[in-house]
Amino acid sequence: MEVFFEAFDRMERLGPGSDESTTRAMALYPNRDADLRILDIGCGRGAHTLLLAEYFPNAIITAIDNHEPYIEHLNETAKLKSVSNRVTATCMSMFEIIFPDECFDLIWVEGAIYIIGFEKGINNWKRLLKPNGYFICSEISWLTDTPSVESHQFWYNNYPDMDTVSNNLIKIEQAGYTIKENFVLPSTDWTTHYYDLIQNNLKRMREYYADNVAAMQVVEMLQTEIDVYHRNKQDYSYVFYAMERA
Numbered sequence: 001m002e003v004f005f006e007a008f009d010r011m012e013r014l015g016p017g018s019d020e021s022t023t024r025a026m027a028l029y030p031n032r033d034a035d036l037r038i039l040d041i042g043c044g045r046g047a048h049t050l051l052l053a054e055y056f057p058n059a060i061i062t063a064i065d066n067h068e069p070y071i072e073h074l075n076e077t078a079k080l081k082s083v084s085n086r087v088t089a090t091c092m093s094m095f096e097i098i099f100p101d102e103c104f105d106l107i108w109v110e111g112a113i114y115i116i117g118f119e120k121g122i123n124n125w126k127r128l129l130k131p132n133g134y135f136i137c138s139e140i141s142w143l144t145d146t147p148s149v150e151s152h153q154f155w156y157n158n159y160p161d162m163d164t165v166s167n168n169l170i171k172i173e174q175a176g177y178t179i180k181e182n183f184v185l186p187s188t189d190w191t192t193h194y195y196d197l198i199q200n201n202l203k204r205m206r207e208y209y210a211d212n213v214a215a216m217q218v219v220e221m222l223q224t225e226i227d228v229y230h231r232n233k234q235d236y237s238y239v240f241y242a243m244e245r246a
Contacts, residue, residue, distance in 0.1 A: 003215045005067075007201050007222055012047040015111030016190040016238050017138065022048045022110065026055045028181050028242035029106055029134050033058060036105040039128060040064070041094050041121075042112025046074030046087075052108060053083045059106075062099075064092040094121075101127045109137035111238065117161050118168060122175045122243070129245045135177065141165050141239040143184065151232035154224070165239055177243035185238040195226045 008014055026032070036059040043049045043063035052061055065071055074089040092098070094116055107129060113121040118139045129135060140155075142164040147155075155162050163171075165182065172179050202219050209215035 003205075003209070003212075003218050005069075006205065007198055007218065009201055011194075011197050011201075012045050013111075013193060014044040016185060016194045017048070017111055018185075018189045018193045019047075019051060021138075021185050021189055021240070022051050023055060024183065025110075025136055025138070025240040025242065026052065028136060028240075029056075032056050034105070036060070037103060038062070038106045038108060039099070039104045041097070041107065041109045041125070042115065043070070043074060043089060044112070045070050046077060046089065048108070048110045049074060049087060049089070050077065050081060050083070053078075053081075053087050059086065061087045062104075063087065063089040064094065064097070065089070066091060066093045097125065097128065099128055102130045102133075104128050105130055105133050107133070107135045107137075109135075111138050113137045113139050114159055114162075118163070119161070119171050119175070122172060122177065126175060126177070126245060131245060133245045134180070134242065135245065136240065136242045138185065138238045138240045139168060140236060141168055142236050144235055147235035148232050151228055151235040154228045155236065158225075162236070168239070168241065172241060172243050176246050178246050180242040180244055182239055182241045185240070187233050187237070189238070190229055190233065195229065198222060199226060 032055060036056055038052055038059050038061045040049045040061060040063040043065045049061060049063045063074060068091050071089045071091045078084040078087040107125055122135060140162055169179055202223060205219050
């Protein structure tokens with residue numbers, strides 16, 4: 001597992017995305033100056049957590065992730081940026097969130113809801129939202145009903161619950177939300193801001209772990225994901241979905 005994390009060495013973002021897309025998604029919340037309580041689920045190293053703190057100047061933000069080194073990094077960075085009075089990171093599994101009902105104005109899940117599943121996440125975590133609270137997340141989604149055989153097979157093996165944008169919008173309404181807006185992340189969020197950085201780490205790992213079979217399996221697994229995207233980027237992307245608890 002440590003070898004897997006090494007592939008993301010020195011990367012602030014652990015999935016496709018960019019500061020520009022994150023900021024665009026934050027702007028979907030109607031009042032940036034309100035006194036908000038925000039829950040950031042699957043915060044990773046905290047790149048978007050800190051952007052939330054910057055964009056929402058009066059918000060109290062609770063960030064959770066189950067990888068302790070990421071939590072330590074985020075808490076330390078929050079101190080350095082003088083926002084530790086508003087940002088608290090806690091090691092907690094998204095499968096066992098212990099906060100009481102209706103205590104957050106905004107739930108933010110960037111690039112992580114797939115871990116529990118889109119439909120399960122928007123249903124299970126709705127209880128945490130205050131009435132008329134917002135849920136904003138990014139989810140990998142099919143952009144077509146007829147993807148290539150290669151991309152369909154790859155994602156069927158890795159995330160069989162992946163669905164189309166239109167079907168995800170239906171799931172949002174069925175879960176008791178009002179759809180506010182959605183948008184597709186640009187391809188540069190996958191390449192320039194994510195895969196290009198991983199590719200540099202994989203090059204170094206190939207040299208360092210040349211005789212380590214297990215490590216090379218991790219390298220080739222990630223390389224396959226990168227190659228599939230470059231050949232089939234028209235088939236899928238991350239999509240930001242903004243919804244309001246009805």
